[in-house]
Amino acid sequence: MTTALIPERGQSRTTQAPRPLPQACRLCGASQPAAPVAICEECLGPLEPVYDPDRPLPDAATIASRSASLWRYREWLPFEGEPLLSLDSGFTPLVDAPALARRLGVGRLWIKNDSVCHPSLSFKDRVVASAINAARAFGLDTVGCASTGNLANAVAAQAARAGLAAWIFIPHDLEIGKVVGTAVYNPRLVRVRGNYDDVNRLCTQAADRYGWGLVNINLRGYYGEGSKTVAFEICEQLGWRAPTAVVAPMAGGSLVTKLAKGFGEFAKAGLVSGPAPRLYGAQAQGCAPIVRLVESGGEQIQPVVPDTIARSIAIGNPADGRFAAQAIRGTGGWVAGVADQDLVAGIRLLAETTGIFTETAGGATVAGALALARQGRLGPEDEVVLCITGNGLKTVEALQGVLPEAPLIAPRIRELEALYGRDL
């Protein structure tokens, strides 16, 4: 495979950091030079990178010849020049799932399997890969985040690899797998009494005071663009076409928002044709502010206090909730709020039908897809992709007391046959 990012023999890799693009406010359009700033000075709206509409874009064959990472789509990522860090994240498998398709009653179904994303086993590796290159370009020596777990893992891992200091803030009650999967990289890990929204407030104030590169706070404009690569990969892996429907979990609402943007950018570039996929979002009922917004037809998020075992999507005040709702409505999609016991059943169903072990957010996605199919929103004419965004080994607590306990026997055949008879 030819690669554009791995230098040929005799060539040296550039050590010059890529140049982050300037930004503009999504609400009022005010311009902002490239900087570790995510908030518009005019209206406090969100800043987004501004791409040169006349930049040369690659064709499908060129993209396909590049290395298997999210950087194969670098013309749609917020930099000029080549990235220096986290060059091998992304390009996760798109797994055909016929047994699960039958359970849902849809024509075809694939799993976008970011439970094996590199290096920390969630889709957050994508956004951090983008943000950490921005941090390096801005000369920041400290990165960090407010996290429900997966982002903590991704920032800690990628900062360690890049030789950057990291400050990671998490709610006090995260699953042990996510705590250990962060602490092992030796960041400054701080547990905060409170829920994610409390952590997020603290981090917003810390970013303001200390000048760190907090990836989902002041680097957020650069960070979020990494999520578009999920859409790009789905299109390429389906043979340069889009599915008819995509179901994704929702926490802050950024993923669904960026999926819409990604599918739109590939259509605009002529890399795919046909209608944009309908976007569907799933949340746990115990923390479903975006579901409520879409169902109510309203415009503003009403925050909630999270009460769910799906901690990775337990954001009661989602920053992109309004935009996620717009993306869902704009594509003709819908939402599903699922009970905790149903998302646990979703974890098991995905494992038993596809061999993929996902965490609680993935369980919500599967359970949400089942609910949407029962409502007739997904049907036999559909080609559906489920975005499975994290690995089940991080949230084994969700399955405690749910799975049958394995019997314990001595290492003797007669004990095995006593359990199961002679016809094994």
Add this chain to the structure above:
Amino acid sequence: MAVTFSLPTVLAKLADGQSTLEASGTTLGDVVAQVADRFPRLAPRLRDTAGGPYPFVTYYLNDEDIRFRNGFATPVREGDEITVVAAIAGG
């Protein structure tokens, strides 16, 4: 009721560079109105034309998001801390 009123850097620029102010009022809305009167350039960033908070500006009274209370009508007490935080963060 005397309270402290904390601003993020992006808004402190419009308050003569002060990130922490002393203010007073009986409700959060009173306090915001007083701060807005003192800093006219800051005023349109604190509240919309209808006098309410913007969706992308979150107000905390001590540690609580005022949307879980009674918004700008929430009473304040002596010594309370009001913190203004840009809402576009996290996730």
